Structure formats: structure tokens, C-alpha cells
Amino acid sequence: MSEAVIRTVTSPPGLLAPLDPLLREWLPRQRWFAGKGRPVTGFSLVAATELLPADSRLGLHHLLVRAHRQLAPAPGAPEEPGDCYQLLIGTREALPPRLAPALIGHVTEGPSAGRTAYDALYDARPAEVLLEALRSRARVGGLRFEREGDGEIRPGLVPRLMTAEQSNSSVVYGDTFILKLLRRIVPGVNPDLELPLALAREGCPRVPAPAGWMVADLADRSWVLGVLQPYVQGATDGWDLALRELAKGEDFVAEAHALGRATAEVHTALARALPTVTLGHAQARQLADGMIRRLDEAARAVPLLRSYAPALRTAFTALADLAAEGRAWDAQRVHGDLHLGQCLRSPDGAWSLIDFEGEPARPLAERRLPQPTVRDVAGMLRSFDYAAHSAEVPVPGWAESCRAAYCTGYAETGGRDPRTDPVLLRAYETDKAVYEVLYEARHRPDWLPVPLAAVRRLSAPEPV
């Protein structure tokens, strides 16, 4: 069905056109904007819902917009309909100074002419509107707000927008709940809701259980827009904790061991809750081919990677060779983008895993495929390496001792040591390092040396 048919415009008409030039300038500057590197040429409206009337002191519009981009960063290049983004746009007569970081621009035409448009998530009242909608299981236009179970969502929880570097945007309510608003949205079952829900229903305590979620129903398809979870109070994420220990010259062995156990616990629960499969020759071949394709794409985009590509490719051909010899692998649903920043340690020492969205750049269908659990293990091993490289004063052997402790912890709880399958582990670690090269080149060029160091190590004849 075409997008022209799926519009559920309950906002005043003509809202998007006046915002268009403002959004073109503002959207590409947002950390969560995925289409960096190619100019935004315009927007089309997928859905608009008025949450607070446009002419009130504070107007509030929920917009789903498709950002059109040029196919190449050259003047006159053809354009394509790009990704769909969720925006919560507030309008006020004037913006108080505390909302200055939220400024999108001044609207000169249409129903909001003369007002200032801003990212409403920075503002308390719009954030309260969302929580209230979840609390009351509201239906507004095509938007559906759901709650899980009978757990109480108290009114009056004070919201604050998280300022951490994120792929999405999160609002914390009174240190009790956290609402993650997905920014780049896709139709279909979203693993960021699907997996925590399945794990909660399985009784797995390692993942905060969804307390509610927000969905847009458009053209017979559901688009998950946000997930509300209990806020893990006083938690420190694994990345900050690791850097803190590194700064003191301390090892991280006990925590890495506990993280290995937590990862295995989550994997065991996911294997119970959702389908598992065996990857035979054809599927393992496809897996290796996908890794080779991603390497080729990354090497095209990042010239610094090119000279390593032939050596890196051997990690993937070794996997294909094992498959051709008849080796099969168990596969199941996994986290898909596990790293230290996705692990939260409560003050009592318990670890929780968060953010089951998978690698945001991959298509949803691919992110939901069963995969060998080694994929998540490889993600964590890479993360210890990242932390070690980010230390101001290097601590010799730090990453290696973490890697060993993590695998030991994983084996104790999961029953299988990931190191017993070195070909699969190397293939996944290489695939992750290649992904990181591309990710850093696009988002944080200063960090590029970190995955490039891994690329050098992994392309050595006998990688260590």
C-alpha cells in the first residue's frame, strides 16, 4: 500500500511544509540521524498526530516523516526516499532559555506561523503527555499506547531527557521508568520490544521487563515507536565502570566473569522462549557470504580498510570451509549488538542487559534471524578491546584477562566455552571489527584507530 494512503493526519494540514527547511538543517545534526554523509533533500509525511492543540500555549505534534536524500553527495544527484523518523515537535510563542538546546527554528508560515518549533522531548509537559498516554492505554489517531500487566505507573513522575550519546532518545521519569523513543523506525516486530518481553515472560531477571510500549498502526502494519522499562536505579554501565578500573590500573576480571555468566543466562532464556535452528552447510555459507559482503562494502567506504581486506576475508572463508566439511552450528535469537555500554551494573552487583535493537543499520528481518550465540560473545570481546584502547594509561594484558574471564563465566553458566569454536569466534570478531570501522568512520572518526588496531591484529597470519 502506498504511503499516500496510510497517512493518518489528525494534525492541522500544512504543518510539515513550513517545517521542511528547518528540519533539513536540524535533522542531520542529531546524533540519532542515520543518514549522515548525504544531504537531506526534503521530507514526506507518513503520519501526523496532534497531541496538544497547535494554538495552545504549547502545541505538540507527533510526526513520522520520511527523510529524502540524494543518492550521492554531489550537486544534482538523484534522490531516494530514505529512512522514516519519529519526531515530537513542540511549538511555543517563545522558547524559554532552558529549552535553547532543543531549538529547531522559527516557523514563518502555516498554522504555527510566528511560533518556535523545538524538540519537545527536552520539555517536561510533552514527556508527561507520553507517560500519561501509556498509563491510560490511550489511542490517539494511529497511535496506540500499551501497558504490560497491572504494574502501577504513578502519575507525577518528573521527566528528564537523557543526554548520553544515543542512537535513540530516552526520557527518565523520576528514576522509576525510562522511555526509549525509537528515532529511526521501521514497520514490523521490533526486537527491542520483542526480546525483553519474551525474556520477562520467561522469568529472566537479567533484562528490565517492558512496562509499556507505543505503537503506530498504519496500513495494516505496526511500527514500534517506544518502550517503557523500569529504570535500574544507581546503575553504572559496563563501559564507564571498565574505564574507571582502567584509570586506577585495576583489572576487570571479576566483572567480566559476571558479565559472561549474565550473557549466558540471557542466551539460555532466549533459547527457551523463541525458536532455535541448526545452521547447515547452505546457511553457514550464507553467513560467511554476508560477512564477506559487509567487508567489501566497508572497504569501499573506508579506504584505510582496503589493504587489510584480503587477510580479513580468510576468517570468513575458513568458516565457509568448515561448513563445506559438514560442520553445523546451533542458532537462536541473540542480542545482536552487545557491548559494555549495553550492560548495567546495579549497586548490589547484579548485571542487566539492555538495548536489544541489534545493529541499527541492518534490516529488521536480518536482525531477527536466529544466529550463533558467539555473535554476542564476539561483541563483548571487542568491547574489552575498545576499553583497553581508550585507557589514558595502558594496562598491559587488561583486555586479554577480561576476554578469558568472560568466556570462563559464559561457559560456567551456558555449558559451552566459546573458545572451543575458534573459527566461528574469529569470523564473528572480524565481522564486528569491520562493522565498527564503518560505524566509527560515519559517526566518530576520532575513534577509527580503535577498530583499525583490531583489524591489524585480526589480519595477522596468526591472530592473537
Ligand SMILES: Nc1ncnc2c1ncn2[C@@H]1O[C@H](COP(=O)(O)OP(=O)(O)O)[C@@H](O)[C@H]1O
Ligand atoms: N532500564 C534502564 N535503567 C537505567 N538506565 C537505562 C535503562 N535502559 C537504558 N538506560 C540508559 O540509557 C542509555 C541508552 O539506552 P539504550 O537502550 O542503549 O539506547 P540507544 O539504543 O539509544 O543507544 C544506556 O546507555 C543506559 O545508560
Ligand SMILES: O=P(O)(O)O[C@H]1O[C@H](CO)[C@@H](O[C@H]2O[C@H](CO)[C@@H](O)[C@H](O)[C@H]2O)[C@H](O)[C@H]1O
Ligand atoms: O549503543 P548503540 O546501539 O548506539 O551502538 C552503537 O554505538 C556504540 C558506541 O556508542 C558502538 O560501540 C562501539 O563503541 C563502544 C564504546 O563507545 C564499544 O564498547 C563497543 O564495543 C564498540 O562496538 C556500537 O558498535 C554501535 O552499534
